[in-house]
Amino acid sequence: MLGWEFPPFFAGGAGIVCYELTKEMVKIDDVDLTYVMPFGPDEVANQHLRILIANKFRGKKINFKKVPSLLGAYMTEESYKENRQRLIDSGKLTMADDNTLNLYGINLIEEVYNFAGRVSTIVDDEEFDVVHAHDWTTFPAAIQASEQMKKPLIVHMHITGFDKSGGNGVDPHIYAIEKEGMEKADKIIAISEKVKRGLVKNYGINPSKIEIVYHAKVDVGPDTNFDFPKFKSKNKVVLYAGRMTMQKGPEYFIDVAKKVVNFYKNVIFIMIGSGDQMNQMIRKTAEMGLQDKFLFHGFYSRDDANKFFSMADVFVMPSVSEPFGLVPFEAISKNTPSIISKQSGVSEILNNVFKVDFWDIDKMANQIVSLLKYNELHNTMKKEGLDELNKLTWDEPARRCVDIYKELTRKR
Numbered sequence: 001m002l003g004w005e006f007p008p009f010f011a012g013g014a015g016i017v018c019y020e021l022t023k024e025m026v027k028i029d030d031v032d033l034t035y036v037m038p039f040g041p042d043e044v045a046n047q048h049l050r051i052l053i054a055n056k057f058r059g060k061k062i063n064f065k066k067v068p069s070l071l072g073a074y075m076t077e078e079s080y081k082e083n084r085q086r087l088i089d090s091g092k093l094t095m096a097d098d099n100t101l102n103l104y105g106i107n108l109i110e111e112v113y114n115f116a117g118r119v120s121t122i123v124d125d126e127e128f129d130v131v132h133a134h135d136w137t138t139f140p141a142a143i144q145a146s147e148q149m150k151k152p153l154i155v156h157m158h159i160t161g162f163d164k165s166g167g168n169g170v171d172p173h174i175y176a177i178e179k180e181g182m183e184k185a186d187k188i189i190a191i192s193e194k195v196k197r198g199l200v201k202n203y204g205i206n207p208s209k210i211e212i213v214y215h216a217k218v219d220v221g222p223d224t225n226f227d228f229p230k231f232k233s234k235n236k237v238v239l240y241a242g243r244m245t246m247q248k249g250p251e252y253f254i255d256v257a258k259k260v261v262n263f264y265k266n267v268i269f270i271m272i273g274s275g276d277q278m279n280q281m282i283r284k285t286a287e288m289g290l291q292d293k294f295l296f297h298g299f300y301s302r303d304d305a306n307k308f309f310s311m312a313d314v315f316v317m318p319s320v321s322e323p324f325g326l327v328p329f330e331a332i333s334k335n336t337p338s339i340i341s342k343q344s345g346v347s348e349i350l351n352n353v354f355k356v357d358f359w360d361i362d363k364m365a366n367q368i369v370s371l372l373k374y375n376e377l378h379n380t381m382k383k384e385g386l387d388e389l390n391k392l393t394w395d396e397p398a399r400r401c402v403d404i405y406k407e408l409t410r411k412r
Contacts, residue, residue, distance in 0.1 A: 001035045002119065002131065002138040002145070006051065009040045013326045014135055014158045016218050017191075023048050024398035031402055036122060036141075038115040054118035108137070109173055116141035123148050130154060130405050136161075136174055139181030146184070152408035155185040157195055159323045162202050164247055170202075179203050186408050189213050189401065191324045192345025213400045214349050216392040220306060220330045235268045236372045239312035239336070241305065241327050242319075244275030249318035249341065249358045251277075254284050254294075256318070259365035261293060264372050272297040272308055309334035313378070314371045318358045319344050328353060332389045337381035339367050349392070352384040 001022065005015025018035070025031050026048050033049040040053040119141040132154045133142030139155060146153035160178060161170030182188055182203055188210045190196040196212055199205040238260070242248045250271065257269045271281065271294065278296065285294045300308070309315065315331035315338045322344035329346070331338045332353075340347055341358040354367040371378050 001033055002142050003037050003134040004137045006037055017215055018134055020218055020394050021397055024394040025402060028402050036119060054115055112137050112140055116144050120144050129409050136178045139177050143184050152186040154187045155181045156189045158191055160198055162198055163321045163323050187404055191215060193348055194345045195323045213397050215324055216394045216397055217329050217389050218326055220333050235266045236313040237311055238269050238314045238368060239308055240271040240316055242273045244273055244278040244281055247321050249320045250281050252318040252358055252361060253316055256361040256364045257290060258288050260368050263369045269293055270295045272300045274299045309336055312336045314368055320358050332385040335382045337371050337378055352388045
């Protein structure tokens with residue numbers, strides 16, 4: 001299995017998913033997983049599977065490919081570096097915390113091909129039955145490994161370039177890598193029906209080649225004691241958590257806040273996360289006269305996330321294009337009723353949440369106000385949401401992946 005992230009060395013949801021999925025897969029008879037990632041700590045201890053860190057592999061000589069294109073992990077190179085430096089200057093981010101830089105570097109495309117070179121030397125020395133690649137960053141390595149060993153290739157689509165841009169086009173380098181990986185794959189795993197539709201429409205993939213395997217609940221860690229800020233004693237809290245990018249819809253969260261405060265005065269809106277639109281969002285709240293109603297936290301750790309989800313009275317995910325969306329799982333696990341956009345994969349499997357089109361700020365405002373005002377509704381959604389979430393376990397997604405492995409190896 002090839003991935004770019006794996007806890008404790010991760011920067012986003014894909015790493016968490018790989019951890020939870022593989023933890024269940026190795027419990028199944030006849031499954032022996034080796035997870036290969038490009039970078040990582042010197043030692044990865046107490047894990048449930050074998051992990052190889054490719055840049056520490058001492059095989060035969062590797063010829064590295066130099067690529068002139070510069071890309072960051074989640075945004076343009078310029079905005080990525082500017083935002084990262086601003087967080088470091090403010091003291092909210094240290095070099096040790098910056099997993100995104102450690103994992104993806106500045107020249108991501110170049111690292112993708114360097115990873116492929118390292119993986120080719122690993123498979124020269126070892127034998128595997130299938131190659132399972134997570135996201136486009138691992139596709140060149142996976143294709144090379146599959147062809148080298150003449151073994152089936154599975155690509156796992158967590159997100160596409162179109163999702164990251166909110167549907168406004170895609171970087172041509174990434175598009176070409178994504179398309180080649182899916183075309184050469186024997187099977188494609190999509191994390192939602194939404195992702196599957198996008199693969200068919202935007203990449204011309206045959207739908208019969210795609211299997212949908214949904215995510216399950218994630219381990220968000222124990223409850224933490226948190227000294228709530230003084231405003232919490234008199235105000236309700238509405239939370240946004242995620243990157244400040246077009247894809248996540250932060251501007252809609254601010255627009256809806258303007259409507260909410262007209263009907264519910266004692267409320268504070270907290271936005272946690274960093275991104276290329278953060279400064280723009282801060283200016284937007286000032287222009288709308290909402291600066292006293294907003295708290296921007298910026299970069300947040302897993303411990304920060306637990307604290308904010310425990311504090312919140314309502315969580316809102318107004319994503320414009322969300323392939324799945326693990327964050328509502330985190331909120332619900334902390335007894336926080338959630339509102340999610342219909343343009344998300346998670347909306348396909350969650351029922352005890354409010355669902356709304358990201359652009360329908362009137363309806364979203366009504367939902368928020370209802371949850372803030374009516375305790376019975378709030379308590380019912382807390383209970384029913386948690387009951388539903390606890391039924392979404394990783395054993396089913398793990399079994400689905402292993403069944404795909406067995407089907408492909410039988411055909412070979």
